[in-house]
Amino acid sequence: MSAQERKVVRVRGKDDQGRRLTSKVFEEEVRGAAAAADELILESFGQHNIGLRLGSKEHPLTIRVQGPAGQRLGCMGQPGATIVCENAASDDVGYLNIGADVIVRGNATNGVCNAMAGGRVMIGGSIGARGLTMTKWNPEYERPEMWVLGSVGDTFAEFNCGGIGIVCGVEAKNPDNVLGYRPCVGMVGGKIYFRGTTDDSYSRTNAKLTQPDDEEWQWLIDRLPEFLEAVGRPELLEILSVREDWNLLSAITPQERALMFSGPMPMAEFSRRVWSQGFGGGDPLRDLAPGLDRSVIGVIESGEFRRRKPFWANRNSAAPCTYYCPMHIPTIDRLRMIREGRADEAYEMLLRYTPFPASVCGTICPNLCIQNCSRKKVDYSIDVQVLGRAVHTAEPPKAQPSIGKKVAIIGGGPAGMATAWHLALNGVEAHIFERDNQLGGKLAQTIPWERLSKAVWEM
Structure with missing residues (x-):
């Protein structure tokens, strides 16, 4: 559309008698004019909510504000709207913005970009406190952006959830601290590019300080000319294009935060991340001290402990594998027997608990014993399935x-067969009556052989 074809409408914030229109009346007149205009020129007198829900992608609208703007300039700004304020602006510029470009060619006060979810806000001066707070970001859309030529006030980017802030530090209100006091508290997403001196009070539990990498620097340098042109300061491009002057605060990821607050590294994590990578696996405790005597400590016969005798309470509570096993099979006893070369005794003990060590314990059981094995705190759970099939x-x-x-x-299903098995072991003659021509119930007739192989069932 050519300049001649664009329809420009002017709206004045005073009535014919020179009295200031209320914000509500002014908003209604602006909305009525916007319905048939491509560009609005607003002579405002401190009215609030200028640009509220105006414009769309299908009907782009430019709004030029030539007088003092009140609070919430560009509030709920829509995609397709461009709002240009030639002077300073009051609180909450770009509040709940979801897509508009909001340009202020002077300073703005508190709450700039509060709860913004899309679009861009460009400030040609400095801003007050609580800028870029509680921003939101839907990954299906572009990240919300806030550009500030000067400096920002305290509690900047508090609870930022995805917005990108750029603070250039030019003609800053506070040149000694361009990010204000305690920025990035509660920040969980997004990035902050900044140039200039800070008091180093950013929240280290929420953000990390780095230099922009190649991709991040390219993102900044590609967009910088448009910002400077929008706020009327294109002559600053060369000054602001020195890469070494810029720093970056990025949100700490949940994984990084988990490691920060996890305390000493657990043995399993140490084994996986350090020991296994450096030494090819094994038992860190055994490998670090191969000659360590791990036998039970004897009675202390000297010093103040000479009258005390160790009491081992290991058997007062069941091991996790035994506790969570529906049959309460004492796996630790089974393993001890196998280590001592008494495999036959271990197998006999298991068969006294269940007649299905291979088909149930070794194949189809969810193996709560493995899931709760305390050995995994060191390296890996004991594979009880292998023991069952053996x-x-x-x-x-x-x-x-x-x-x-x-x-x-x-009934000759698993329950009936197990009952007969235990009765027989205890001297009772058991007789199973099964209407089908095959024992096993669901084990033999329902569970597919892909899950419980016939070879295992017939063991």
């Missing part, structure tokens, strides 16, 4: 002598 070579445990009683069991 039992198929063991002989059945010896049953107790018959006590002269018989029991009929209806």
Whole structure:
């Protein structure tokens, strides 16, 4: 559209008698004029909410504010709207902005870009406190941007959730501290480019200080000319294009924050991140001190402890693997027997708890014992499935002598078979009555062989 075709409408913030229009009346007149205009020239007298929900992508609108602007200039600014204020502006410029370009060619006071979710706010001077606070960002859209030629006030970028701030430090209100006191408190997203001196009071639990990398620097230098042109200071481009003058505050990621507050590195984390990478795995405790005597400490017979005798309470509570196992199988005893070369005894003990060590424990069980194994705090959980499947070579445990009683069991599923197994081990003659021609119930007839192989079931 050519300049001749653009429809420009002027709206004055006073009535015919020279009385100032209220903000509400002025807003209504501006909205009515915007319906048929491509550009508005507003002679304002401190009215609030200028530019509220005006313009759209389908109907771009330029609003030029030539008088004093009140609070919330560009509030709820829409994509397609460009709002240019030729003078200073009051509080909350760009409040809840979702897409407008809001340009102030002077200073702005507190709350600039508060809760902004999109668009750009460009300030040709300095701003007050609480700028770029509580910004939001939807990753499907461009990040909200706030450009400041001078400096910012205290609590800058507080609870920033994705906005990008650029503070140039030119003709700053406070040249000794261009970011104000305690910036970035509660910041969880976004970045702050800044140039100039600070008091170094930024929140180190929320932001980290670096130099812009190549990609970040290119992002800045590509957009800098447009900002300077918008605020009427293009002559500053060369001064502001010195890369060494710029610093960057970036939000600390949740992963980085977790490590900051996790205390000493857990043994499992140390094993994974340090020991295994440097030494190829193994047991850090054993490898660091191969000659360490780990036997039980004897009775102390000297000093103030000479009358005290150690009392080992390990058996007062069940191990996690035993506690969480539905059958309460004492896996620690099983492992101890295997370490001592008593594998047959370990297998016999397991079979006294369950007749399905390979099919259930070794294959289809969710293995709560593995999930809660305390060994994973050092390196990895014990693989109980392997231990379960290894039992198929063991002989059945010896049953107790018959006590002269018989029991009929209806149903030959896992429960019926397990009941018969335990009764038989305790000297009771058990008889299973199953209507199908195959024992096993769901184990044999429902669970697909892809999950429970026939070879394992028939072990």
